[in-house]
Amino acid sequence: xxxxxxxxxxxxxxxxxxxxxxxxxxxxxxxxxxxxxxxxxxxxxxxxxxxxxxxxxxxxxxxxxxxxxxxxxxxxxxxxxxxxxxxxxxxxxxxxxxxxxxxxxxxxxxxxxxxxxxxxxxxxxxxxxxxxxxxxxxxxxxxxxxxxxxxxxxxxxxxxxxxxxxxxxxxxxxxxxxxxxxxxxxxxxxxxxxxxxxxxxxxxxxxxxxxxxxxxxxxxxxxxxxxxxxxxxxxxxxxxxxxxxxxxxxxxxxxxxxxxxxxxxxxxxxxxxxxxxxxxxxxxxxxxxxxxx
Numbered sequence: 375x376x377x378x379x380x381x382x383x384x385x386x387x388x389x390x391x392x393x394x395x396x397x398x399x400x401x402x403x404x405x406x407x408x409x410x411x412x413x414x415x416x417x418x419x420x421x422x423x424x425x426x427x428x429x430x431x432x433x434x435x436x437x438x439x440x441x442x443x444x445x446x447x448x449x450x451x452x453x454x455x456x457x458x459x460x461x462x463x464x465x466x467x468x469x470x471x472x473x474x475x476x477x478x479x480x481x482x483x484x485x486x487x488x489x490x491x492x493x494x495x496x497x498x499x500x501x502x503x504x505x506x507x508x509x510x511x512x513x514x515x516x517x518x519x520x521x522x523x524x525x526x527x528x529x530x531x532x533x534x535x536x537x538x539x540x541x542x543x544x545x546x547x548x549x550x551x552x553x554x555x556x557x558x559x560x561x562x563x564x565x566x567x568x569x570x571x572x573x574x575x576x577x578x579x580x581x582x583x584x585x586x587x588x589x590x591x592x593x594x595x596x597x598x599x600x601x602x603x604x605x606x607x608x609x610x611x612x613x614x615x616x617x618x619x620x621x622x623x624x625x626x627x628x629x630x631x632x633x634x635x636x637x638x639x640x641x642x643x644x645x646x647x648x649x650x651x652x653x654x655x656x657x658x659x660x661x662x663x664x665x666x667x
Contacts, residue, residue, distance in 0.1 A: 413537075413581035415530055419474065419523040424530075424580045425539065426521065428573040428621075430466045430478055431587035439464040440628055441592050441619020444489065445601075447502060449611035455501055458509065459489040462617065463628075463636055463643055465515075475522040481515035481648045483640035492631040494639050500604055510603040510663070511639045512655045515648070538574040543567065550656035551602055558607045558666045559659070561599035566612075569596035590621040602659050605666055 414420050423432065430437050441462050447455040462484050469477040486495050486509040495509045528539045545567040553560035572593045579588035596615040600606035604613075622628060625644070628636075642648040 411578070411581035411583065413577050417523075418526040421528055421530075422475075422521060422523040422526040425526070425528055425573075426468075426476055427580050427585065427588040428539070428575045428590040430468045430476075432468075432470065433586045434468055434470055435587070436465060436467045437587060438622045438625050438628070439466070439592055439619060440622055440632070441594060441617040443594070443615065443617025445486075446614045446616075447611065448614055449502065449609070454614070456489070457501070457613070458486045458495065458498065459491075460615070460617070461485050461487065461632060461635065462619070463640070465643055465648065473522070475520065478519045478521065479515075480517050480519060481643060482513065483636060483643045484512040485635055485639050486511060487635065492635045494635055500606070502604075502609070503606065505605050507603055507605055510601070510655075510659055513640055513643075513649070513653050513658065514655060515653060516650055517652070532577055535576050535578050536574060537577040537580065538572055540570050540572040542570045549599075551660065553608060556602065556660075556665050558605040559602035559663070560608070561602075561606065562608050565599055567596060567598045569594070569598075587621075589623070592619045592621070593617070594619075602656075603663075 413424065415424060426432055439462075442459065444459055445457045447457050449455070462482060464483075465481040467479040469479065471477060486498075487493055488495065494511060497506055497508055499505070500507050528541075530537060530539050532538075545565070547565050549560055549563055549565045551560035553562055574591040574593075575588045579585050594615070594617045597612055598615065600609070600611075600613060636643060640648075
């Protein structure tokens, strides 16, 4: 259902104690509620401002997203197979630009673990091919994303004070892992991805000019080929990655067991500059692993 691009914040409730009319007055009256801000999404600039509040921040600062979920395996003619839990920590460093745009430098770290546990998996059994495999805990970045208000446009939805917007990405790319060399690791000559990432927040926060970094929940779904470390080769099928999470108010709000898990595998994600080698999953895998026999 399409919505208007002008949103009103809910009327603030009048709270607080009565204010005396004069020093000697015994009566009081309630303070008038503030005038609600109007969320205007009618221009690319207004949309970029709202999106950056959800996605990261309007200020020069670093924000963290934490989300967790599952990877399932889908093979033709078989029931979906729950495979492994995965937690992701994303670090975003915001650099506002003089032209009103933003550069966002991003680092990402993923960790695979058993569902309900916070111990990183170093080995596990692949239930499809019965092989013992070694999960490859991905790190990615530093990647710089450029956001400009020149033609920025998103599809927004709202219910009450809840507002959300999604980004959809469809990719069909040459596979960096040559199946002639990486016989078991490569899913084929091409890689395909279909993903949707949704940011959900409060319209009242997006409308408030005094809030630069709004609260944001996050959901993520991705259909893709087999991870190389699963050693599935060119077997028909795909994997489904689904996760939910949020923008952390502070990195100190990351639960202690989860922080310990990331410190074990990706400790530099907590550094001011985690790494600068532009790490990409496929490149990292080929550098650190050898083709399986």
